Amino acid sequence: MTGLPPFSIQLKALRQERRLSQLDLAIAAEVSQRHLSFLESGRSKPGRGVAARLATALDLAPELANAFMADAGFAPLFPALRIDDPELAPLKSAAAHVLRGHMPYPAVVIDSVGDILDANPAFEVAIALFGDPSSLWTRTHGGRPKNLYRLTLHPAGTAGALVNFEEVARAVLQRIAREAQAGPRQQALIDDIVSWKTIDPAWVRPAGGWSPPPRPIVAERYKIGREILGVFAVTTRLGAAMNAVAGGIRIESYFPADDKTQRVMERLDR
Known part of the structure; x- marks a missing residue:
């Protein structure tokens, strides 16, 4: 399907990579399955709290979690420090x-x-x-x-x-x-x-x-x-x-x- 927001595409791809059903992920992230379905189809936009809970439920590494949050339109979850900080x-x-x-x-x-x-x-x-x-x-x-x-x-x-x-x-x-x-x-x-x-x-x-x-x-x-x-x-x-x-x-x-x-x-x- 074309025209989907990057967040929707990434959310579905990450869920499928981890072999989670929509119900499994919805329960882990404490959202309704219907809301998750709307997020994947682009019919709804996530709030910051929902996006953060989804990142946690998907067990995303820090760099990918930050990219996931950026796709949702929010600031990073993890500080991206340099080694010389x-x-x-x-x-x-x-x-x-x-x-x-x-x-x-x-x-x-x-x-x-x-x-x-x-x-x-x-x-x-x-x-x-x-x-x-x-x-x-x-x-x-x-x-x-x-x-x-x-x-x-x-x-x-x-x-x-x-x-x-x-x-x-x-x-x-x-x-x-x-x-x-x-x-x-x-x-x-x-x-x-x-x-x-x-x-x-x-x-x-x-x-x-x-x-x-x-x-x-x-x-x-x-x-x-x-x-x-x-x-x-x-x-x-x-x-x-x-x-x-x-x-x-x-x-x-x-x-x-x-x-x-x-x-x-x-x-x-x-």
């Missing part, structure tokens, strides 16, 4: 402490869409293994914010040296797809990456909508000169889900996947 100073300090403690191995702080907020010196050294860092960022990002997923998968980025590219690309894309429920920025990133010629859209959502779960550890194996070096990442989430930024902040800590890579990393640190 004074309120998040303790979180920023804790993240910096973790980055320092992970030396000589790379570690990076990213937000919910993979944009890089901070990194330790070992991460910068690792990037330099693939050529001049400034040129690398320019080729893969242009004027966009630095993004870990874009750096990994872009054909002009580190992907050119990635021996098991398809395996890593599948894992990364399916991770972003799972997190796409957190907000529109994640979906926009997926759409951008899938437009690259080196990416098969089926890696995101295979035909039939089902794919086997990723392996517990997916090592990234890169050919650097004559050597093949492997690393894998461990993700640590920081902050409470009450905050649209803090709830999405995580640290990607990279570890050597084999003894040879460990020796190379430790030698680079020296």
Whole structure:
């Protein structure tokens, strides 16, 4: 149906994604089923209280809840703070402490869409293994914010040296797809990456909508000169889900996947 308000389209889509009937959602949000039906058909507009209860009943992540409220014409439910806001100073300090403690191995702080907020010196050294860092960022990002997923998968980025590219690309894309429920920025990133010629859209959502779960550890194996070096990442989430930024902040800590890579990393640190 065309001409529906964005809120009505989003409400129905989110309800169906969660496999809720109108009655189920109406009960959870403490509204009548008839009113919910009118909201989905565009015949009624929600009040702020109703929109907020629907967002809660749908169990929306902060960023998506804010977008949901915006579609309804209301202010955000959650504060969208930046990592450098004074309120998040303790979180920023804790993240910096973790980055320092992970030396000589790379570690990076990213937000919910993979944009890089901070990194330790070992991460910068690792990037330099693939050529001049400034040129690398320019080729893969242009004027966009630095993004870990874009750096990994872009054909002009580190992907050119990635021996098991398809395996890593599948894992990364399916991770972003799972997190796409957190907000529109994640979906926009997926759409951008899938437009690259080196990416098969089926890696995101295979035909039939089902794919086997990723392996517990997916090592990234890169050919650097004559050597093949492997690393894998461990993700640590920081902050409470009450905050649209803090709830999405995580640290990607990279570890050597084999003894040879460990020796190379430790030698680079020296």
